[in-house]
Amino acid sequence: MRLSRSFIPTLKENPAEAQIVSHRLMLRAGLIRQTASGIYAWLPAGLRVLRNISQIVREEQDRIDAQEVLMPTLQSADLWRRSGRYDAYGPEMLRIQDRHKRELLYGPTNEEMITDLFGQSVKSYKELPQALYHIQWKFRDEVRPRFGVMRGREFLMKDAYSFDVDYAGAVATYRRMLLSYLRTFQRLGVQAVPMRADTGPIGGELSHEFLILAPTGESGVYYDAALEEQDWLDEPVDVNSHEALEAFFNRVTAPYAATDEMHDTAAWENVPVERRREGRGVEVGHIFYFGTKYTEAMDISVVGPDGNKLYPEMGSYGIGVSRLAGAIIEASHDENGIIWPDSIAPFKAAILNLKSGDELCDALCERIYAAAPESFLYDDRPERAGVKFADADLMGHPWQIVVGPRGAKAGLVELKRRATGDRQELAVDDALALVLAG
The missing domain is CATH 3.40.50.800 (Anticodon-binding domain)
Structure with missing residues (x-):
């Protein structure tokens, strides 16, 4: 692209409304422009970054045999009533009506829709496991959107959903996704630390979030430096072996890592002083296992090996694609501007x-x-x-x-x-x- 003919409107001065580095630099470098509170247009250079991030995410999902779909942004309120989440989710959900007074919502996540789609097509345990993902825009009506794309209302997200016959299969899928995420973030050129996390409004009992270290991060983080020493791209894990996945998972989760919410000061004392790392982090990914929470609530089952009804075990796995663009800048910049990793830069x-x-x-x-x-x-x-x-x-x-x-x-x-x-x-x-x- 010739700069003289490009639509890359750079700014010399810091915009007054930008409070953090990534917001300032994304505006100044001509990557984004705000169109409404917490909603941004992605200009050509910014869109190239989004596409580069998305492609790496896509390749690593495909690598573990997840299949890409594309679900709509608007969802029926009836789907969410079937799961019991429509009234429980809170004011972050944008609820609307069409001209026929049918109740819709702009999806903040897709557990209900993917479970319904799965139930329409998969009838036997022999068709499991299944892992489906898409890269799609989401909307959560933040009460105070700020920090540019780091806490906007509309955002681009990769969300994946898995269906397994039993607990052992679901945990193996979860561990496979954990490896996929570590590879993804390494290819994106950032150090994202996996930390055991609360499951929040999505529900479930096994959860990890991935945080990039950055001074403006919303969470305090504490972790063992051993987590920085692994080359995940060359990790020799047989993703089809439950035993290999268990060994990998135990190795990853053995070193101490926690956010403020989960921090255990007694356990922290057991980490050698020279290996203690702490600071602040930006969440860029979150994975959950939640069993039959949605398949049972929505009565989505398959025929099991004994001929009886079987509710598949589920998990969901998210990566904030648009948020990553901001988080990477927070972690990789100097006084002169952005320092893009080679893999996602808009231009080489x-x-x-x-x-x-x-x-x-x-x-x-x-x-x-x-x-x-x-x-x-x-x-x-x-x-x-x-x-x-x-x-x-x-x-x-x-x-x-x-x-x-x-x-x-x-x-x-x-x-x-x-x-x-x-x-x-x-x-x-x-x-x-x-x-x-x-």
Whole structure:
């Protein structure tokens, strides 16, 4: 994309309404704009980030054989009455009527709808297990929406739902999802710590939430540094083996990890001082096991192995896709702007033409841009070099390919790594190979 023709409206000053770093930088970098209280439009660069996050989430769900569906945002109130949650959920639920006076709601979550869809199609225990997910917009009517996309009213979420024959199968699915989440967050370039959690209004008895460490996090966190030392992408877990999943789960949950709500000061004293980590965290994912809570309430059953009615055991698993965009910025920025992980950055690199109109600079920039136009943001504006450097740092591209008159004569560019500030002068082909390798 050429910056001169793009819709990336950057701002020089911090917006007065933005209270935290991610909100300020998302507005200043032209990622989002507010359209109503707690509701945001995602502009082209911001949408690219959302799509990159979504794709990694999707790939890791597919990797454990979860199947993607797409459920509507509007749901029938009757579904929620069947589960008993319609009146219990609270004022966060947006309740509406259509022209025929039918009661609807803008879904804050999808347990009821997926359970009903499952019941319409699956009739025998032989068709289990099933795991279904979608990436869809949700709405919760926060009384005080704030902090930009971190606590908005409308948000993009991946929610998955599992159905198993028995408790053992459901727990194995839960553990499989836990591994999937650890892989997902590692691929997103962040350290998300799994912590035992309260199940809240969704209900259930086994639950973990995943928090990214950030100063503005809503929860205090305490955890053993052993949780930082594992490479989950190379974790040799046979996801089809209950024994392997149990061993993995025990290893992950053995080190101490808790939020303020679940913190046990006696247990914390048993963690060696040099391994104690504490701070604040932003919740970006939450997984639940809740058994037959919804299948029984909604009378959704299958024929069991003995020919009798069997209520499948369920779990649900959420990742806040739009919230992750803000949380990652909270965890990865400096005084100059965003520092995007390579895997989710809207562009791999910014091409900075320090002398637009110069024949050699223009030609070299065009050559670089032509190598991967979808991956590069070409700053071809007739602006001063300082403006271009400042905007590139603000927007957080992992690399900056700097083209000036002296280097252009020799066929060289300066390559800057945003995260470290390291710079090196390279031949064009070598710079391209390095940038595109990631």
